[in-house]
Amino acid sequence: MNPPSLKISIMPSKPAKLKVIWLQGITCNGNTHSFLNDLSLGSLLESVEFIHHPLLPCSKTLQELVKKLPKSDILIFEGAYKADFERAGMAMKELLMTLASRSKHIIAMGSCASFGGIFKEADSDHISGILFDKEKESGPLREIREKVITLSGCPAHPKWLSFVIDMICQGKTILVDEFRRPKELYGYLVHNGCLRNEYFEWKVDCDTFGTKEGCLFYDQGCQGPFTHGSCNKILWNDVSSKTRSGTPCVGCTEPSFPKRELFTTKTYMSIPAEMPLGIPKRSYLALAGAAKSFHIKRLEGKLIDDNA
């Protein structure tokens, strides 16, 4: 028979669930609904519990939350920041700053929270992300920047969030880039894993939308080759992505989102204004010129030919 103390030590005690607050700024709720698409939500809720969430059952309503702003392990912020924007009668400045100071980790969920996003366009001088204002690190949480993890994207993918939460739960270090985005998620480009890569390699463009063939970078405005994100690695809704469904990447994970003229490639004298990330223009043009010189029959025809 084992002594009781040993028995206790081999029975792993269930760790306490992390306490999470999901707070919203100026938002469309897209990240909330993106999050609800997580098919492993049940597993995630084994390790976290929501003190407040805008839609899921939680221990405090927003109204109760603002009465006594509690401590938390993770504060998830969705939406853009504006100091005097109110939730339940409390200005965002007080609400965010207090909750953030009482939280161990802060996640900027989505591009509005990260950089200001689309809603910043309405009042650019006063609306920003919580840590960044577009590229500039001038948001309200700059003094506690080390606590912030940025999950840009419009919306952010539910698995990106659950990855960060899992890493926090397990006490692991998350490597981040200059915008404090996890490198393991944003080290990739949307271009990586795109099913149209071969068309990009051989410079076969797409003369129209609505086909499986051709690369969308040359005419249709695809920003995949210079947009950070693992959209074509961790698929959307587990099955697809914008480029896989023929839609050009709109660059939604970048501080520059939303740019303008999103369905046309900006060119100067037929040359794409923006190069694939990190590729010198001279190298790109030399290679593109060479690749374009070959006519590869397979890439000029339909992928799936009903006469075959």
Place this chain on the structure above:
Amino acid sequence: MITHELIERIEGEAVLDFKTDKSGAVQDAEIRFLHFRGMEAILEGRNALDALVIAPRVCGICGHSHLIAAARMIENAYIDAGFSLSITPKAHSIREITLSCELIQNHIKWLYLVMLHESGKLLGEEPSVALKALYASSKINQLCALFSGQWPHSSYALPGGVTCDPTHIEVMQALKILSEVERFIEDEVLGCSAEAFGNHMSNDSLLLLEGDFGKLLRQMDRLGLLDAGKSHGRFLVLGDNAESIANGVRSIADIALVSEDSSQTFAEGGNTYAKNALYNGDFYESGPLARALVSKREGISVMHQRHSDSALTRITARIDEILTLTAHVRQLLTTLDLSHPSFITPSAIESISGSGVGIVEAPRGSLIHRARIEKGRIASYSIITPTQWNLGNGTMTNPGTAQKAMIGAESTAKASLLFRTFDVCSVCTTH
């Protein structure tokens, strides 16, 4: 007595200012929305095609409806400018499939995250996370994404068609997902087959249903709310089969009779950001109940005769619509002709100067996008959302649709629950 209630769990919040009598019964309810983002101003000045990226961000739960509305609006602007533009039956069907998916997931979330949750709380229960419902809504969103690339916030519908070029692989996967969702509806939501559900509607025996929908009805019954929530009995559908019903008279709905009233907004000295949407100068109810009555769906029509526009009828209409939509999606998937082009390239947007209207029957009702396009740029943009129809803020003598449904409720808490039967969306209402 005047009390203010913050209504949460509605895609943002609303404030209800209740005027109650001594017993606590609601005499009047003012509906106020305090958040505004200025979507129309963000759209103005941009290339018209940018609306296909910006407009979905009006709303996280019904952004796909905004996408389709924007696409239709631009298509109609082409036609207004004298250009021909058509989409293939395939592109049309795919848009119908993805749009229907959005409605289905919305209705499932409303049933579980809002109605079961809030009615349960009112009865002193502590509802748990409805994981099975979220699994089902995720699956239907997955079906949508097979064509739209992602949900939420796809931009796959463009003037001229859709960007995807699906194969039978996607269609077969979609059918499999659909079967799973249909099973969820029958086993969990209804607790019976679709046919048996139809019989329960005809026999007025829905309270006997064993599924979660039956549970909701029983909870509403315990709260004495099934027969409450009656409003003007005026209904409006502006999308497919456009028709209005007022005083039992049906007429073809005419977009020209739509107007917006901003007299209650902050801009004009009022207390809300929301503008009222009016049809022929009156408040009309839009959404699943209106759609069921306009399209003369049997079960709901019978229920309406018996119970008029009560909470019971309104709630059942939304659940019944799930079945109509899943059947519709199944029919579209099985008849989809993949040999059609997905997209027919229209003239360059820069050559378009014209006005367009795009109307969509969104989860909560008729959604209208209108814009004036000058040489491919958005000169002006105007959005009327479904919730502007239902949640209009009227006066004591002429209350809005949801206001009227709340007046007379025994308590403000019960009135708030009746408010939610309209499926409230804060972000859409003010946008």
Place this chain on the structure above:
Amino acid sequence: MARLTKEERKVSIMTKALELFSKEGFYQTTMPSIAEKIGMSVGNLYNYFTSKEMLAKDLILYIANILGEEIRKINESPLNTKEKIDAIVHMYFRIAQERPETIEYFLRVYLSNREVFQNCCEGMICVSAFVTELMIFFEEGVRSGDLRDQDFFSAFGLFMGYLGGMVFINGEKILPKPLESYESSISENIYYALKTR
């Protein structure tokens, strides 16, 4: 005299072959005539170039690199767009005067005998060094707002077709005045044709 490396030897063969090709044309020039001109055996020549076509291809790469290198220097200089056009025109005419065989080869061999190059020089592969630099010149000109945005080839044809044509008629001894005396008016014409309005 130090012994030449194989690469240096190749360049010296190419320089001689270039003269022959540009004077006699592709078909009139043969491997034996090249060998003779250099003073080496035909067998030894084949050690450097496996065929006349391969030699012809290496020559066009060689010329494109020379021109590309020159334009690259101009692209990387602090000149403005107008001055860069002046510099490119000047450079092109200078090479046409100082090393006429290079431009002649380009016009009379490469562009006139496409069948020779089709298997080894598809599209613009062999002239990529030169075309890439012109792309960069045009792209930067448009980006800076100096040049009008248009299709690359319509601009390329205007610029290079013009210069090639002038060198060609100069070679035919049709021009009444020396080539360089046309430089400033030609530069101006090109600039006015391409600049933003």
